[in-house]
Structures are given as structure tokens and as C-alpha cells.
Amino acid sequence: AVPGGAGRAMAAAAFERRVLRCAAEHHYLRVRLELPDGGARPNAAQFKQLVVTALRELHGEVGAALPVDVLTYEEKTLSAILRVISSGLVKLWSALTLLGFYQNRRCAFRVLQTSPFLLALSGNSRELVLD
Amino acid sequence: HAALSRRYVLCEVVSEDPRCRQCIEDRALGLAVRDAIARVHGDYGLACCSVSFTVKYLNAYTGTVLLRCRKDSYRLLCSVLPFVRSLESRAQRYPCFLNTLHVGGTIRSCQKFLIQYNRTQLLRLLQNCTNEEERQCIQKSLLSCSLTEEQSQSGDEEEDDGTE
Numbered sequence: 625a626v627p628g629g630a631g632r633a634m635a636a637a638a639f640e641r642r643v644l645r646c647a648a649e650h651h652y653l654r655v656r657l658e659l660p661d662g663g664a665r666p667n668a669a670q671f672k673q674l675v676v677t678a679l680r681e682l683h684g685e686v687g688a689a690l691p692v693d694v695l696t697y698e699e700k701t702l703s704a705i706l707r708v709i710s711s712g713l714v715k716l717w718s719a720l721t722l723l724g725f726y727q728n729r730r731c732a733f734r735v736l737q738t739s740p741f742l743l744a745l746s747g748n749s750r751e752l753v754l755d
Numbered sequence: 756h757a758a759l760s761r762r763y764v765l766c767e768v769v770s771e772d773p774r775c776r777q778c779i780e781d782r783a784l785g786l787a788v789r790d791a792i793a794r795v796h797g798d799y800g801l802a803c804c805s806v807s808f809t810v811k812y813l814n815a816y817t818g819t820v821l822l823r824c825r826k827d828s829y830r831l832l833c834s835v836l837p838f839v840r841s842l843e844s845r846a847q848r849y850p851c852f853l854n855t856l857h858v859g860g861t862i863r864s865c866q867k868f869l870i871q872y873n874r875t876q877l878l879r880l881l882q883n884c885t886n887e888e889e890r891q892c893i894q895k896s897l898l899s900c901s902l903t904e905e906q907s908q909s910g911d912e913e914e915d916d917g918t919e
Binding site: 679680681682683684685686687718 | 792793794795796797798799800
């Protein structure tokens with residue numbers, strides 16, 4: 625029973641369909657930095673500096689000004705979760721792909737997961753172990 | 756042939772230093788613009804804009820410059836022109852800035868705009884004359900402009916009345 629609706633004529637509910645394309649404003653990336661030589665590991669600030677340097681090399685000052693955040697960083701495994709504004713995802717990913725050197729040491733970024741929702745990064749079916 | 760569309764950007768070089776005029780040459784200007792693109796848009800922007808990028812026309816007396824680029828990257832190029840702050844040639848560097856006047860799809864449209872623009876500029880210069888002899892000078896040169904018959908190029912700009 626509709627509360628308070630007895631005796632009042634209700635208008636027929638109109639069907640409304642909303643389609644949102646690329647509605648999320650941020651994209652999240654789980655990345656891992658590979659440093660094959662066993663040298664000193666960068667800390668969180670140096671890691672962010674590396675990401676911004678990669679953007680500056682490929683996309684200039686405009687790329688370096690892109691709002692990128694390092695949400696989490698683990699120095700032991702060199703993996704991090706990055707957040708970037710959705711319009712800048714292509715610039716960030718291409719910059720990470722083409723980065724080759726960190727302090728004259730060979731390095732590579734591996735992008736493990738990406739999603740417009742942070743919750744989706746909590747589980748990774750690729751690393752699932754079936755026993 | 757629409758796939759190879761180009762855009763022509765017309766701009767003028769403005770400088771407080773009169774010696775900057777000798778730096779207005781195609782190599783110095785091309786290098787300055789390319790350098791600014793590399794700074795602002797990085798390797799990707801530089802490669803994107805450098806495809807078929809040239810300085811098509813230069814006029815060191817008026818400081819007019821016509822640049823050509825691909826249609827896909829003309830916005831990149833136009834966004835970078837405010838970042839060109841100095842011109843360098845023969846180990847001399849002078850501060851300047853670029854004013855974008857017109858963006859056209861063909862050289863002819865830019866030329867038509869330039870003729871119209873020069874006309875209005877001349878009239879404005881005449882109005883802003885401070886003393887009488889400058890006024891006489893400009894009036895004399897305006898009245899002596901004429902349309903000459905040339906085979907391949909269009910004639911000089913002409914003025915109908917130089918008295919205003």
C-alpha cells in the first residue's frame with residue numbers, strides 16, 4: 625500500500641533510462657616497478673617523482689601537471705596504486721610504458737590491473753591459486 | 756586529398772628590442788617553436804607537430820610569420836605559441852612574444868586576411884601619429900602604393916584614400 629496514497633490519484637510512473645559513459649572521474653592503476661639490478665629501492669616520494677618524470681619526458685609540462693596520486697606504495701615489492709583523472713589515463717599509461725631508466729638504471733613499469741573503481745583492484749583473478 | 760589537410764597559422768612577432776628583427780629568420784623561428792613544443796608537450800607533442808611543420812612565409816619588417824602544420828595538431832601548435840619568449844640567432848638572444856592573428860586552411864585565405872589586417876594597421880598607425888612629419892611620411896608612402904602587374908604573384912596592397 626502506498627503510504628498516504630488512499631483516495632489520491634497517482635500519476636503513472638514514467639520509465640526513464642540513463643546511460644552514463646565514462647562517468648567515473650578517476651581511473652586507478654595497480655603498477656609494479658621492475659628494477660632488475662639489486663640496488664637501492666626508491667621511497668614513496670622518489671617513486672612519485674619517477675612517475676612525474678616519465679610524464680614530463682613523453683608529454684612535457686602539460687603531462688607533468690596531470691593530477692596523479694600515489695595512493696599506496698610498498699617499498700619491498702615496489703608496487704603501488706596510482707590514481708589519475710580519467711581524461712589523463714592514456715597519457716599516464718603511455719608514459720609509464722615508455723620509461724626506461726631510473727637514475728641510469730634499467731627499469732620497467734608493469735601495469736597489473738586497471739579499473740575506474742578502486743574496489744575492483746582488491747581482487748585479482750590472475751593471481752588466484754586453485755588448490 | 757582531404758586526408759593531407761594542413762592548417763596555416765598566421766602570427767606576428769612583437770618585441771621591444773629593435774635588434775630582434777634580425778633574428779626573424781626561418782631557421783631561428785622554427786627552432787624556437789620546436790623547442791617550445793618539446794618543453795610544453797614533450798616527445799609525443801614534438802613528434803606529432805613536426806610532421807610537415809615549416810615556416811612558410813616571413814616578413815622581418817612587419818614581423819609577420821606564417822607557419823604550416825597538420826590539421827590534427829594545429830591546436831597543439833597554437834597552444835604553444837604563447838610559450839615562445841625569445842628568439843636566438845648568431846649567439847644573440849632577444850626577448851619577444853608571438854601574437855596569433857589568424858588560422859586558415861589555405862595560404863590564400865591567410866593572405867587575404869593579411870592584406871585586410873595590414874590595411875587596418877596602416878590606418879591605425881596614421882591615426883596614432885604623434886607629429887606632423889611622421890604623418891606626411893606615412894601619407895606619402897600610402898599614396899605611392901600601387902598595384903603592379905606581375906605574372907605569378909598578386910600585387911601589393913593598395914589604398915583608395917590616404918587622407919584619413
